[in-house]
Amino acid sequence: MKAGRIVSVFLLLLLVPGHGWGENPPYLEKTTIYVNEHPLVVEIANTDPSRQRGLMFRKKLLDNEGMLFIFPSEDYLTFWMKNTLIPLSIGYFNKDRRLVDTYEMEPNQTKVLYHSTEKVLYALEANKGWFAKHGLGRFAVLKIDSRYIGK
Template sequence: MKSLRLSLLLAFFLLPWAGWGEYNSPLYLDKTTIYVGEHPLYVEVANTEESRQRGLMFRKKLGENEGMLFIFPSEDHLTFWMKNTLIPLSIGYFNKDKRMTDTFEMLPNQTKTLYHSSERVMYAVEANKGWFAKHNLGKFAVLKVESRFVGK
């Protein structure tokens, strides 16, 4: 009986840590499918300051057609970097009209290179390195996302 109580007590304290190594993030993020052009991408939605700051940091892997959609409350010149990001990524910036303005290939776990949008933008999409090029997506590609997702 004593060992059962100890096991239950340990489970109570350790279960919240289950899965911690994979994402290392206590944040719950909405997930949805977006489209860039006609190409679907299953994304987590980072639309709060906290979720945008965390981004894909500490992730060890990302599925082939998975990524993260960053939504900001208003248009601005954005800059991303790869601090504590362990996997190589591509980023696409989109203006308020959801038209792509820039794409960049980003190297993992470095802070010296900054990736600046050339225009004021409101959205950024991160996917596995080469995702935009693989699908022939360039300037003016259209982002399709449900209107219920807004930047906060």
């Protein structure tokens, strides 16, 4: 009986934020992308569960790391920072992979929403200030392998 309880508690802890896979979920593929000539190692969030979880509960993000959200079709997107513990920048890219909007987002903010101003297919999150640090503004080009699609 005790062994069964220990396994149950262990499995439960894996699902609790801050425990187990809260830092780096094992199911997200990583790849290097470029915005213009600036590289960024990103996790690919191209399914509903991975897009919904995003960077929630992460305690850190290295300087040149981020998450690329890929959607199955173009739409107006809105992001928020619920349960997101680190300050982030977000960039929205259209179907032509051109940057249309960027925002600086504060941790665990649930009252401010960050809307794309036009229909987009991609959202890129990186550490706060990443786009500005690299001088990336409207029409910067997202370069990714064409095998990555939204599901």
